[in-house]
Amino acid sequence: MLTVDVSSLIRARIEKEGAITIKEFMTHVSRVQNEYFVPNPSIQKKSESYSIRNKRSMFGETIADWCVNFWKANKKPKDLKVIVFCPRSGVLISKILEREKDTAFKNAITIYIVEPNSYFTKIQKQNLKNYSKKIKWVDAFEKISTGTPSIVLANKFFSSLPIAQYTRKRGDWLVNMVSLSMNKQYFCITHLKKLNNNISQYLDSKYPQVQEGGIIELHDETSVLLKKIVEDIKKFGGGILLIDQGYFNSNKRGFTSTLQAASKKRWTPIFYKLGNSFLSAQLNFFKLRESIELYGGQVHGPITQKDFLRNMQIDKKKEKLLEQLPKHKHQYLLNEYERLTCEKQLGHLFKVMAICNFSNDLVGFTSL
Helix, strand or coil, X not given: CECCCHHHHHHHHHHHHCCEEHHHHHHHHHHHHHHHECCCHHHHHHHHHHHHHHCCHHHHHHHHXXXXXXXXXXXXXXXXXXXXXXXXXXXXXHHHXXXXXXXXXXXXXXXXXXXXXXXXXXXXXXXXXXXXXXXXEECCHHHCCCCCCEEEEEECCHHHCCCEEEEEECCEEEEEEEEECCCCXXXXXXEEEECCHHHHXXXXXXXXXXXXXXXXXXXXXXHHHHHHHHHHHHHHCEEEEEEEEXXXXXXXXXXXXXXXXXXXXXXXXXXXXXXXXXXXXXXXXXXXXXXXXXXXXXXXXEEEHHHHHHHCCHHHHHHHHHHHCCHHHHHHHHHHHHHHHCCCCHHXXXXXXXXXXXXXXXXXXXXX
């Protein structure tokens, strides 16, 4: 929950300056969340007990396996950065550093956590205090020094970055804006601003098939950051594992808005309890792959999260964990497995893509 009313802040800005773009809206909400988010005490107490040890343990162990295998495929560098974007409670980090049989890997790595949210930084430092000598915190990727290979882990990160939305109207392109209803009581999406000729020409050339009312989403911040990461990988070695919600084909999706909000693992209306839910927009993996290849990165995938996890033998991990856990916690684990792999849940919605500096077969994208 927030200690300030983000709805009132955005409403005051719109009343003073007029409608704001979708990108400005997402940026404003994200900034306020990073500065003023505090947990609900009952939720915090529950999360610190069981979930820090077991929640998504199958997922965390699978990603840890991938990191070790990738390190081996990269000729086992003795100095390796593992850069993790916004890992919330830090479960994934603990799974990477708990690799008892992979001593050489653990000795080689330094973990960099990119976390702009001060509350989550505090929680991560508490949960990972036993590994503090191996971890460094920064609030932006650009603050990490270069010069050594790196593994970058981005799970549900890039979809949270602000986007720009454009709608085709009467042969023109208009910017999607957030405004107030006529009676000033509700937020709404409007189309108030014509584009400059350069952006209009770009959209016409890239998306000539878009019909009246069709919406294009551009992930400019994602593209800029990925370009920096790819340049670092090309120069110093390593790779990025990107796991996020998205789609393969714009034409099949129908050029509609993917802007959405979620709270407590449930979708909510975008403007409902603004600031207490997390905004995101699905990634166009076809366009993403196209851009990365232009930057010179070697791309593997995208494939569905279901296929990636099964390629990484998550079924065996599930069976092993069922043997270790008491019976009254089996259903929790089975529900989590279903959530991660079922096509009607995250198994198909989430896609996985890797970018690295070599084109050989990569673990996770072929069966082990």
